[in-house]
Each structure stands twice: as structure tokens, then as C-alpha cells.
Amino acid sequence: MASDPADRASAVLEVDLVGVVANWRQLAARVAPADCAAVVKADAYGLGAPQVSAAFAAAGCRRFFVATLDEGIALRSTLPTSCEIAVFNGPVPGSAEEFVFHQLVPVLNEPGQIADWAEIARRHGGLPAMLHVDTGMARLGLSTREFTRLADELSQESATRWRGLISHLACADQPAHPLNDLQLARFALMRRHFAGLPASLAASSGIFLGRKFHFDFVRPGAALYGINPQPDTPNPMRQVVRLKGRILQVREVERGESVGYGAAHVVDHPSRLATVAIGYADGWFRSMSHRGSGRLGGERLPLLGRVSMDLAVFDVSAGDPSLARPGGFIELLDDDYGVDAAAADAGTIGYEILTALGRRCQRIYRGMPNQC
């Protein structure tokens, strides 16, 4: 009974760890001598934080970022203690001691967090933290007004040992957007108050805005996982995921028959349909209805009708009949049709495609860390 879960799986998400590491190395080389961190929040964008982070650590990455305390706690047990794990959201009231216990570095975003952490740091005889300043997102980080008020005090704060000064770009994927240079100028100004402190402004897209955006370290996430950091130019990153869905049934339908919920698609010629075990509960968005596609033996085939919770139907009339059989697979993401292409069909961005997958999909990994 100990069959391989991948053999019985409905949908399989294959993660190429060699490719993930190659993407990290490419960015690290591009920004050197600046350092290259790795953002592995949201379970490494759905690819599996333990596996992906171990691969980065084996390749030499020493700075990791997650979003929440729970993500940090989970990651701490899988990484060497020489790796720093920073938590973007910082502590919510009452949770600061968890950061200390699990050796996590909070990113402090607002005055209350900063004051609470300073108090705990004094009790512990000094604790690390990063400081987040807002330069144009209006999301997390000290506002300019707050920064101006607190800057002198913060740079002299002795119990909180500052490990980094960070900010985040709002429009880095639009190189011509005027906000980029404005954020750069604001950040450079704020940085003067913290001489010698490692500073970081750029995430994936920011890396491609040029050297002056790199500062002391960069924090890529999306590009590591194959998302194009410069949407209007050829993608320099490797595709690192492949997704395939199991064919459960193949049927012949006549002209005029309807397919799926709402009878929303009516076939206009006799067709061969394959019902595939992938649906929106697997993260294959319902917005793919009538628009998505899959590949069977090199042939790109349209998705018909509405995506349902567990199933989607493809017109395999043009596909190789020997491949269109129950138990076979239709390719849903591959090197030719990557996450950005799927995002365009689903009306979203590659980031959301990745984070939605992997709930029910069986994940398998190619290239474990010691082979990288």
C-alpha cells in the first residue's frame, strides 16, 4: 500500500530546485558586491519554504525574509543558525518574546513596535531588529514624519541592535515611473542617519533598475521563482515550476452538447474532451474559465467552459489520442507557458498564480540541495 503519492496524485507541481538556485546565483552575481537575500514568505511563494530555503542556504544565502511570525518559527527549524531570518510584519502586541525564543529578527514598522521592542531588548541586554521606513508605498514602515521625529533617538538606541534599514519600491516593475527615483532619493536621505548600517531598497524588479538601487543587500522573491522582473522585456529568469493535471476521463461529444456548469460552453463541432483533475481548489483559478489552456504532447489545447472546484475540461480533439487517456497528464505550466502566461489568462499576476498552487497539488522536487 506504500505507493508513491505522486503516482496516485491528481495534480503534480514539480519544483526545479536547481533552477531556483540558478536564479538566486544570477541575481547575486548581478548585484555583487551587494549581498543577495532570499524572500521565502508565503511558503516560498507556494513552492515550499523548507525545501527552497535549504537550497538557498546550501548555495550560500545567509539572509532570509518571511512575512509572519508563524512562518519564521517554521523556517527556523530547517535553517542553520548562521542564517538570519527576518520577519517583515514584525511582532503583533504580545508576541515579541516569541521572536527572541526562536532567534528571529523582527522588521519594525511603526513607533509602537519600535518602543515595545526596545523595552524587551533592554531586558535581554540587547536584541537585533531591522528598521522599515516608508518611502512611497504607504503600507508598512515609518512615515517620513515619524522618521523625522524618531531618527536621532533611533540611531542612538543601544538596546535594539539595528541589523538593517529597509524600504520597498511601489513601481519597480515600471522602470520609467517617476516614483522610483523619488523613493531612491528619500531612502538615501534617511540612510544618512544610520551610517554603516546595511541598507536595502530593491526586491526583484528593483534589482533591474540599476546599481544605485542595490545598496548593501537586495531582497528578491518573485524572480527567484521565475517571474519576470521586467514585464515588458524578455524574461531573464529560468522557469522553475511545471504543473500537470491528471486526465480522469475522455469522452466524445456531439455538436450542440454543453460542457460544465451553467451549460456555459456549447461545442460547435464533434469533439473529444478530457476531464482533468485540476480545479480552483487546487489554485487553478476560476477566472481561467473559457480562457486557459493545457498542453498534450506538444499540442496546446483549449480549456472549455467553467473551471470547477476539482475539475477542468479540455478539448483534446487536436491532441495525440494515445496520450489523451485516463491516467495520463495534461501539462498546465511548463517552460513555454510559464507563470506569467498563466497569469495573463487568469487576469492576475504571476505572484498570485504561484501562491495559489500547492494546497492540494502534490509537490515534487528535482535537484535536492546537496546536488545544487
Next chain:
Amino acid sequence: MASDPADRASAVLEVDLVGVVANWRQLAARVAPADCAAVVKADAYGLGAPQVSAAFAAAGCRRFFVATLDEGIALRSTLPTSCEIAVFNGPVPGSAEEFVFHQLVPVLNEPGQIADWAEIARRHGGLPAMLHVDTGMARLGLSTREFTRLADELSQESATRWRGLISHLACADQPAHPLNDLQLARFALMRRHFAGLPASLAASSGIFLGRKFHFDFVRPGAALYGINPQPDTPNPMRQVVRLKGRILQVREVERGESVGYGAAHVVDHPSRLATVAIGYADGWFRSMSHRGSGRLGGERLPLLGRVSMDLAVFDVSAGDPSLARPGGFIELLDDDYGVDAAAADAGTIGYEILTALGRRCQRIYRGMPNQC
């Protein structure tokens, strides 16, 4: 350090098991003397299959449906053996013995599955299965042509012990759609070949099409979890989930400042903004950008700009300042703004809202089975 994960959680999904069971009882009473199964696929539509199924079992439910073998294996360990667990997708080639080992009842959808199962059933001296016939979905189940060819043989098959004959409605949420009566007529005709076999056509919406659609048992899913089975009429079901997101930071912004990625929202008056730890990696869809809302102390407040992976920003200018503080919560789903309302804002259906949540959200349960 053993703090309650809910205390440090970013987003909390509260599941009301008393309400879930009340919904099941309401449907069971409506269809009696027909039996009422429970569909708990996709982790009980994101609410947690182990907890929700245990509550149904305690209330007297004895028939459960999941989508995949893996879901069936996971559920088998949490339910009494007196509960039947049927798997909609049936066996993929090579996995049939797993069904036997884990005492799962496959739903057989196509001729190959039926033949393979019959062979294994002969080897085991008889095994249970359900038969799925397609009456208008063109998704899973024997086509009319296949059924006609196989019906006599199937009704006499002695090794496969048929436990049910099922089909599925395509347009049950549109009571006036002509396909409903057509599917009913086709199903009634097919049923004649299987005298005495429990038959089932209706899921949540089908239950509300009237008694003639009920047959021997019904298979609700969505309605159990509060989704309106009749979209154009008042919802007879109880809302059973509440979702809240943690406020991480509150800031004052001036007229003309932009918010979030792409600087896609510019505030047109001085405002107070709250950054909340909920994003599309939590299943709060990016399509909520510029459209969603939340509630703070009774006040409904707009979501501003784009939803990002881990965060969303709300305009709390009109909210109670004593509640708009870091560590507090903004209500995202509640009795007044339920899953269907959220779905309308996100451009999808309540089903997808539910199945997307619960990946990173902390789930807590009110009303455990022994209290139901």
C-alpha cells in the same frame, strides 16, 4: 513561549461548527425521507475536513464525499467505520488497491475504471462502488452512449457491489433552466436499469428544485458552508465563517499620496489608513483590489489600492480611532458580509472564496462535535 497561535496570528478564520451542523440538519429535514450526505472535498471547502466531518458524523451523517484518493485516506482516519466515504474522481490507474486498503468507495466514471474495478472486486470477492452517469455536464460519468452499451452488463455485475447511482446537475442554481428537467428525465430513465439502488442527483442547489430531484439521497456541499443555494432569493443557510485580519500599522496620509503597488490609488483627502495582515497568499484575492471592504466596530470601510501578497490597506478615517490600532482586527467576513458578498466583490463565486482561504489563516473552531 507556548502562546496561543491565535494570539499571534495575522489572519483568523473562525468556523462555527454549530452553524455548519444546523445547516446540515436543515437540509436533512427538508429532504426526509431521502437521506442527506455531506460533501467535504477540498478540505471541506477550506473549513477543515477533519473537524467539519466529525461534526456531521456526530449529528448522524453517514455518507461522505471527497474528490481525491488522498482526501479519502486522510478522512478515513478521522471518521467511524460506520461512515461511508466515497471518492468522486475514482481510482487513477494503479491506485485501486489503495481504495480497498483504506475502505473507500470509489465513484466509477468511465468504462476503464469500471472494468479495472470489476477485476479487483472479483479478486477480493466483491467490493463496493458507486456509478456516475452523465446527464448533461460532459465532465465526469458515463455518457448516454456508454451507458446504453454497458447498462445490462453493469446491473448484473456481481463482483462490484453497487452502492449508489449518481449524476450531477449543471444549472441547478438557475431553477428555470431547461437543462434541469432534461437531466432529471435522463436520470430517471437510467435509474430504471438499477432497481432498488440508492440514486442521487441533487447537490446543494438541486435540493431546492423540489422533491422530485431528491431521489434516495442528496449531496450538499456549498449550502452546508453558508453559500446561498438559490442566488436570487434570500439565503436560507446560516453564515458559518468569520474572517478577521490583524491591523499591523495605522498611518495618516495627506491628499495626493499614493497607496500600494503601482501607486494605483491616490488619496483625495487627508486620511487615516490601516495596513492589515491579509493578502492574496491568504486567499484574499487580488481581484479585491480597489473593490473590497472590511468592518471596524460596525463601520464598513473601503479597501484602498491593490491587494498585495501579505497585506491590504483600508481607509479607517471613518472608523473608531480606539479600534484602529496595531494589534486590533478588521472583520473581513461576517454574518452581514458573507462569502457570497465577498465573491461578488472579487468577481467570483462563494465556493472559490472559501476554498482559497485557510492556507495561512489561523483556523479556530466554535462548538466542537460533542457540544453540537
